[in-house]
Amino acid sequence: MRTSRWLLGLVLLIGAIALAGGCRPRRAVRGVVTSGGDQPRGGSVQVGGGAEVAHGSPREQLEQYDRLLRAQQYVPVGPATHGTLQPNGITAYMIDVQRGHCYSVALFGAQGTDVNLVLLDPAGRAIGHDVRPDEHPWVSFCAARPGRFVARIQMARGQGEFFFAPYFVRGRQPVDLTAFFGGGSASGPQVAQIDDGTTQRLAALDQQMSSQRYQRIGEPSGLVLRNREERLFALSLEQGRCYSFATLGGPGTTDTDVFLQDGSGQRLQADTRTDRDAMVQYCAPDDGNYTLQVRNFGGEGPVFTVAYAQQVAGQAQASEPVVPVIATTSSAGAGLDENFALLDADMRARGYESLGDSQRGQLAEGGEQSYAVSLEGGKCYAILAVGDSGVRDMSLSLRDAAGQEVDRDEAGDARPTARVCPQQTGNYTMVVRMVSGTGGYVYAAYRWPRGTRLGDLAGILYVRLAEVTALLNVEGFLPDPGYSLDRGRLRREGQSATHSVRLTGGQCYSIVVVGGEGVRDLDVALSQGATQVASDVGARNAFPSVRHCASTDGQFTVSVSAASGAGDYVYQIFSQQSGQGVAQ
Template sequence: MRNIRSIRVLGMLVVLGTVVDAGAQPAAGTETLAARLEQLAREYAAGGTAVGSARSGTLGEGQEKRIGLQLDGGKCYVFIAVGEESLADLDLALESGGERLGEDTQPDNFPVVRACSPVSVRVELVLSATRGAGSYVLGHYAVPPDGGAAAATQDQLVAKLERLAAERAAGAVLEGEAYRGRLVEEEVAALSRSLAGGRCYTLLAVGGDGLGELQLSASAGAQRLGDDVLAGPDAAVPEFCPATDAPVTVRVTARRGGGEFVFAVYGRAATGTLTPIQMVDTQMLTRRLAERAAQAARGMDPLQSPTFGSLAQGRSANLSFPVEAGRCYRAVAVTETGITNLDLTLLVDGSQVGEDVEPDATPVVGTCATAAGTARLDVWAVAGSGGWAVGIYSGAQPAAAAAAPENPLFTLLDTAAANLSAGATRASTPFTGTLAVSGTQQYDVTLQAGKCYAFVGISDAGNLDLEISSGTQVLGRDTDLDTTPGVVFCAQSQVTVRVKLTLLSASANFAFGVYNAPAVQMPTSAPRPTATGIAVGGTETDYIANQIRALHQQRAAALLPVSQVNRGTLQQAQETEFVVSLPAGRCYTVIAAGVPSVRDMDVTLTSPYGQILATDTTDDASPVLVTNPCPQWSGDYRIKITMQYGYGAFGFQVFSQ
């Protein structure tokens, strides 16, 4: 009998305000999946009724789908998903407030999760395509609650719990009510309580007849607060004292046997050291890990649920997992933006077998075991502080490591990158996958300060669009009607950006790559003062200053600068004006330049009396404007910069004879 992970929700939950996804009828072509769903429902949701229509959709490898739901209090539900054959490994999880309460991550394509809630609560279902891509259907069923034990049995368990509390939580009082439930072997009940800061808590549980071994653990987000210290049908998490209010998830697991259990929280006022609570964005890290693992652990299955944690700079953590002879393993890590350099070291039975010490925040290590043993993974925060997640995967050696011809799309991708930015080189191995019509794929990329990057996509059909954003700000996009979108962006400071690919008008294979773009594309010289006391390009030596120097050498070498470099930043279709004081009786040339993400910038010069003296409307990012006629009046002239296409920083300087 396949294990079903039960999630029972107790107490107050902090939940996300997610819009409920409207139920959709299975699309044409999913009749086979719908029939399979009905078959599984008869097995895992016996006696239940469908809640609304089955949902359907498609997922690319590494993609996930989130569905918001409201669970009614006092009811139980079973969620069943079925993927088509090409979607080889489909996972299903239940989350509330970013906290993962339960999941089915078995390496198959028909995950099942059961949930019982004594109170009405908002949750999210998370469907993840761990391996493969294709269509799926998702069913939601209301099922009868588990039968409760007789009152006499429960009274005996309560008495047993009180005796355990007298031994393990002397001086503490019962917080709220005891929770009563039933578990089958290997079943998990995830109970959530909102605990107050400044108090100390002890968690206790006792099992009835048939429960040979009960186990407890407690966590706040990714932070582990305590583990069971007892063996047998009684369980206890030693006292812990949170410094601040926190939603705490308690997992009650039937390790051996099954039957009734009672769980309770005992608390007292804190008198000693308090434990700081560091919440981690598990929802974001789970998404990043799925995207990274789709490439770094292709063809492998999750060995266990992801491990989350939080580290300060220079600190480390470790985790262990068993290895079997003849199998290969890979550890994949991702971080929140606060950690900019994370290292991994992998040891098997005390001997180091691999490490990733590259200066990045997405390390990967792996090994193939020749004998059974225990692996230990050390996680080091080399630079920065924040949350992290590690996924352990097992199976055959990842496809990327096999001696196979490179994806032909990668060659086309390299060509497109070179056309976008001459001399561009790969910053990492490109990503690849399949997208349906109107499908999207997102990647998070951390950029280093002072470096320029080319983001390039390619598809073998349809119309592929690319957008780069940071938070709510769109940094750049390419929505041309083609299959090779590209954007160049120069990072002024270290930042993590999100790249979104959208495929229109067809289903197709795609590839996406990040490239190092040369920061300077023309030979330049250092700033040198001129007869006017002003250096060409100003005193800076950045991309804009060097471009102005190169253009001056090519187009206006006989002219001297009469203004400093004026600078600004514009998004596409924006414009701005500058005021420059110019004397009459001279002719002027304005040289402007933008960073590589600027694709077309126009310049207009207007006299103090509103007369337009010169306009440059050529399609380029480095306009050179020559006054005609030459100004006849001294005064404040206005120079207008218009960002016709592209975005980013720019500068201009005025020259004269």
């Protein structure tokens, strides 16, 4: 399918407009250690502290980091990279990762700057990030899948030089650099011993899962949690395998929640029923790192977390996973400010600007809060809210001056986002509703400053495509000159369509599908013959994408389904350029 020169220029221009001026991530989320590879019991290794605290110039800190990592038997992936970034600049570096190896990725910027680091796996999912307001972000992880990972670097404040250095070790555990960078080590919750009553419920659960060909993985992890306290467990899931994760409340705990989410915090599965025990099941579309979020939502006491893997058909029992499914240690859940900071940084990275100041609120279950917002016709906007650990589900609804609903987000999570391109200037009302739970939230509105039309692409369709194009460009993906920007229409919710494409061996692709007005959630999958090779089904996204590195030339099928809403869509095939991503 050969593209016309006009269509290719159209998509390239969208990318240029979206990236103009660089990205504008601002605030910070606490750095995290994402572990999930060949990790022995005991979790991450604390390094540094005492005399081993980073100090001096960026180059001096790099040399201290090198000595520290080599003492842990880590070696450099390659030579350290030296670069410079202007205010709001963004660049990316590729890291070829091997499965079962652990990696430490750190960056050392000029004093007084604020540099952000986001690590993406080959599927484009964030598996770790550090966007604290400092000059030395870092991420440590153990790889659940091999392939080309991308480290996205953003200069959130200031300008100047930086050094970037990834290290790896085979089959050990991730290093925790908190002490090396001068931070304290927070004490975790008390370990809980399983009681007789919970043991009986666990035995019954084991029997129930066994009847569905699931086998328990190891012993339950028990922690004493306060009311609304959360813990995060790193997961390594294998393509084509189904898993189940459960929480069981011990004495004093009356209600537990469990969520399975990707590295960006997007919920893939959730159980928020008002029960003492909770469970989610998930069949992994590909190998990757995920996060299990466990929450005590009622009372105070032990919460036991247990994992199951379903045996492969034809096997007598479930085979031993190549890498451990669930980490033996957990980290604290992010607070409200941190969750908002991550979303705020993401919106700025996509090219949005703040529309006024963010606002805070508190709602009980079933409560609503309205915010007046003046929107200009012919412009596009994004509005989001994010709740604290007491919020299970919030919704957003945008209404015009007559009270008619213009747009809504009812994704069933605690971080709804609505995008809208009103045709007429006027006063609108954004209604935040607490569907389930109770607690605090942050509300913020953003303006898209870079135009809303190019050719016959306009409004939501144009802006959504511009957002995803901007992010892909940074990773080194450009519209493939062998394919056109194509269109389709799903006339009703639940309808599906297919498109046949021929991919070239030795090339990595990202296939992007973008829904227009009326489309709230699209599912997309890529198949070769009867084999599904990539899927974004269940991600609750109106502009999803899938990635695949073709080993040989072949014919593939792109399947698009309207999971929620209906309307027009476009799809574009991007191919990844070798080497470093795009610097802005």
